[in-house]
Amino acid sequence: MKIIFPYFHIVSDEDVLHVKHLYAYKNIKQFKKDIQTLCRHYRPVSLNDVIEKRKNEREFVKNSFMLTFDDGFREIHDIIAPILIEEGVPATFFLVQSFLDNKEMFYGNKTSLLIELCKNNDKLKEKTESFLKSSEYFMTTVFDTLKSIDYHNRKILDTVAQQIGYDFAEYALCKKPYLTTDQVSNLLKMGFTVGGHSIDHPYYSNLSLSEQLHQTISSVQYLRDRHSLNYGVFAFPHSDAGVTKELFNQIFSSGIVDITFGTAGMTHSCIPQHLQRFSAEKPIWPIYMIIQKQKFRKIIRNLHARKST
Numbered sequence: 354m355k356i357i358f359p360y361f362h363i364v365s366d367e368d369v370l371h372v373k374h375l376y377a378y379k380n381i382k383q384f385k386k387d388i389q390t391l392c393r394h395y396r397p398v399s400l401n402d403v404i405e406k407r408k409n410e411r412e413f414v415k416n417s418f419m420l421t422f423d424d425g426f427r428e429i430h431d432i433i434a435p436i437l438i439e440e441g442v443p444a445t446f447f448l449v450q451s452f453l454d455n456k457e458m459f460y461g462n463k464t465s466l467l468i469e470l471c472k473n474n475d476k477l478k479e480k481t482e483s484f485l486k487s488s489e490y491f492m493t494t495v496f497d498t499l500k501s502i503d504y505h506n507r508k509i510l511d512t513v514a515q516q517i518g519y520d521f522a523e524y525a526l527c528k529k530p531y532l533t534t535d536q537v538s539n540l541l542k543m544g545f546t547v548g549g550h551s552i553d554h555p556y557y558s559n560l561s562l563s564e565q566l567h568q569t570i571s572s573v574q575y576l577r578d579r580h581s582l583n584y585g586v587f588a589f590p591h592s593d594a595g596v597t598k599e600l601f602n603q604i605f606s607s608g609i610v611d612i613t614f615g616t617a618g619m620t621h622s623c624i625p626q627h628l629q630r631f632s633a634e635k636p637i638w639p640i641y642m643i644i645q646k647q648k649f650r651k652i653i654r655n656l657h658a659r660k661s662t
């Protein structure tokens with residue numbers, strides 16, 4: 354398959370407080386340059402092209418790329434879509450059902466906000482530290498403790514916020530970190546496509562098979578119903594670690610999901626309808642350097658595979 358799948362989360366020239374302590378992201382100039390570099394060496398293809406090729410088990414003849422973005426941040430509508438339209442590049446946005454319309458915030462985004470608060474306010478840092486020290490989760494510092502909190506114990510972030518008098522709901526209302534349903538409708542009218550990215554962004558490796566299936570099918574079905582989509586796609590949150598063949602069988606036999614995406618890098622999956630993507634943000638290098646690194650890793654992987662057979 355002569356196609357690559359780079360993925361991003363967010364692009365901004367601003368200091369995005371709910372993201373900055375989670376991962377690095379590109380500014381507008383860096384992103385535009387990446388898109389122009391990709392277009393010089395690869396042909397942009399749409400989600401429909403990819404679904405069609407997978408259905409017919411055919412490969413792309415020319416070097417191609419399909420662009421995707423995870424988590425459904427507002428910047429997709431305000432910054433990314435206008436750039437992609439200008440450059441003539443289609444893209445698919447993977448949305449988390451409970452974050453849409455800013456109803457709920459991703460625990461990772463909450464962590465980033467609390468770290469930002471603690472870095473800028475010694476009193477709040479002390480308060481947070483003394484509260485976390487009384488919990489079973491405390492590690493060596495307030496920062497590594499906050500960073501260690503994940504899906505299963507995410508409620509502690511709300512308790513910390515309560516203790517220090519911080520309101521995530523107010524931040525969400527004021528800053529609107531995620532896309533609204535109307536913005537998603539607008540993106541679809543512009544010709545972009547959307548897919549599910551679970552209900553609330555769990556680690557699939559910590560879920561039972563039925564929970565994995567529910568997170569997958571419900572989030573795709575929700576978008577299909579809400580926006581009358583004639584396709585269904587899904588990107589696993591975090592990674593596809595812990596996902597079994599049995600889950601793929603159930604997902605694809607549901608008739609609701611056409612293809613799925615992982616984040617294992619530039620590599621093939623043994624499931625034909627499951628495609629692997631690589632991060633175009635990690636590290637913050639120009640895209641051509643990231644692609645070179647991915648190609649190099651692929652060669653090493655193939656060498657190892659040949660050695661072990």
Ligand SMILES: [Zn+2]
Nearest residue numbers: 423424590591
């Ligand atoms: Zn995600």
